[in-house]
Amino acid sequence: MIWFNALSALLRAKILAQSPLLLDLAARRRSGHASQKIVSADDYRTHFAIWNSLGIDLAQARNLARREAAGEGTGYPHLSFGMSTGTLGEPGVFITTPQDRARWLGTFFARALPADLFFFGSAAVLLRHDNQLYHQTQGRTSFLSLTRGVQDVADSLVSLRPEILVGPPFALRRIVECEAFRRNAWMPKLVITGGEPLWPEDETVLTTSLCASVRQVYQAAEGFFGASCRYGRLHLNIDVMRIELLRFRESAERFVPVVTDLVREGPQRIVRYRTDDIAVESKGVCPCGSVLPAIDGIEGRLADVLVLPTGDLMFPRDVHATLAPELSGSPFRVIQEEAGKLIIELPQQVSPVVARHAADRLHARTFCNVEVQQLVMGGLDEKFRRVIRRIPVEKDFFSRNFQEPISLLTSARKVS
Numbered sequence: 488m489i490w491f492n493a494l495s496a497l498l499r500a501k502i503l504a505q506s507p508l509l510l511d512l513a514a515r516r517r518s519g520h521a522s523q524k525i526v527s528a529d530d531y532r533t534h535f536a537i538w539n540s541l542g543i544d545l546a547q548a549r550n551l552a553r554r555e556a557a558g559e560g561t562g563y564p565h566l567s568f569g570m571s572t573g574t575l576g577e578p579g580v581f582i583t584t585p586q587d588r589a590r591w592l593g594t595f596f597a598r599a600l601p602a603d604l605f606f607f608g609s610a611a612v613l614l615r616h617d618n619q620l621y622h623q624t625q626g627r628t629s630f631l632s633l634t635r636g637v638q639d640v641a642d643s644l645v646s647l648r649p650e651i652l653v654g655p656p657f658a659l660r661r662i663v664e665c666e667a668f669r670r671n672a673w674m675p676k677l678v679i680t681g682g683e684p685l686w687p688e689d690e691t692v693l694t695t696s697l698c699a700s701v702r703q704v705y706q707a708a709e710g711f712f713g714a715s716c717r718y719g720r721l722h723l724n725i726d727v728m729r730i731e732l733l734r735f736r737e738s739a740e741r742f743v744p745v746v747t748d749l750v751r752e753g754p755q756r757i758v759r760y761r762t763d764d765i766a767v768e769s770k771g772v773c774p775c776g777s778v779l780p781a782i783d784g785i786e787g788r789l790a791d792v793l794v795l796p797t798g799d800l801m802f803p804r805d806v807h808a809t810l811a812p813e814l815s816g817s818p819f820r821v822i823q824e825e826a827g828k829l830i831i832e833l834p835q836q837v838s839p840v841v842a843r844h845a846a847d848r849l850h851a852r853t854f855c856n857v858e859v860q861q862l863v864m865g866g867l868d869e870k871f872r873r874v875i876r877r878i879p880v881e882k883d884f885f886s887r888n889f890q891e892p893i894s895l896l897t898s899a900r901k902v903s
């Protein structure tokens with residue numbers, strides 16, 4: 488039954504990505520929710536109990552997810568409780584039925600995998616938390632927890648030699664750059680990244696070290712939002728998620744997605760949920776032929792936006808564009824400690840001269856004091872955020888910076 492449902496979802500996803508009329512019809516499902524209030528990620532978590540028909544709050548849901556991960560009963564034999572990676576603070580929880588998981592699998596295959604890997608490729612999924620989502624392929628998928636550390640995961644990969652490698656891009660970069668991996672490197676056919684932005688220097692390391700094509704998925708506890716095509720653009724799954732755009736007033740090519748799940752059957756509801764992600768729009772129609780609207784990528788989260796003393800916003804891509812030309816692919820992290828003070832963290836091997844040039848460029852762009860410190864890597868399971876704002880902003884600071892929400896349906900029609 489799982490395979491039948493997954494196959495149905497796969498065919499549906501394939502057909503809808505090529506048919507503007509059917510896509511339009513699918514995207515209009517549950518349009519009655521359009522008048523509901525937009526809920527922020529914080530409010531959704533605080534009032535988690537009203538967003539699921541089990542009436543459980545987030546602490547209870549996390550407890551059930553931990554019980555499931557430990558192989559203990561949850562009292563809900565037909566449901567699975569999964570935890571997201573948790574970029575900021577505690578992880579979110581997603582509750583799924585077998586039907587939901589089969590649909591996810593079919594849609595994921597259709598949108599993220601080339602056809603030659605549908606039925607034969609073995610995969611390794613590298614994330615912090617395991618979930619039943621990744622165990623629907625009859626033994627073809629291995630789960631490796633990033634909590635095991637670089638060396639241990641690299642050793643396991645060398646013995647597994649999967650054809651598809653799935654994980655956060657910077658964690659994958661750390662693995663392929665480690666000695667244990669380099670000594671016994673092999674070539675997967677496909678690398679799928681997710682969970683954090685894919686920056687060009689990380690993509691270059693993965694492409695050149697593994698000689699594989701790299702694709703991204705845009706996915707969170709709230710759903711599977713999109714996947715990149717062979718041209719690198721991220722196509723949004725508006726057949727399974729309604730996506731509305733909250734454009735920034737001072738940067739109209741950027742928006743925060745507001746998502747409504749159109750297909751989920753389980754007890755959890757996602758209705759006009761405002762993600763904290765920042766999407767960058769792309770120009771022109773994607774040459775791949777998909778009628779799903781495409782964006783250039785996700786550059787980070789609202790907590791990654793610097794608020795300069797002038798009141799201007801500096802987005803992660805602007806920080807990256809300022810520093811990357813100086814750093815020849817080295818990783819970096821910029822932290823806004825105080826309104827007028829930025830810290831650049833750089834690896835020890837970056838020369839003091841290069842570090843000074845990078846600091847000068849950032850100072851010239853922001854007029855903030857810039858201090859250079861050594862970058863110390865955290866655990867492999869910790870997300871690597873290149874930009875971190877530590878100064879607080881008012882609760883409605885970003886809401887005041889958004890234009891009125893508009894639906895992506897309009898873009899889909901334009902593309903068709």
Ligand SMILES: [Zn+2]
Nearest residue numbers: 716720773775
């Ligand atoms: Zn495309």
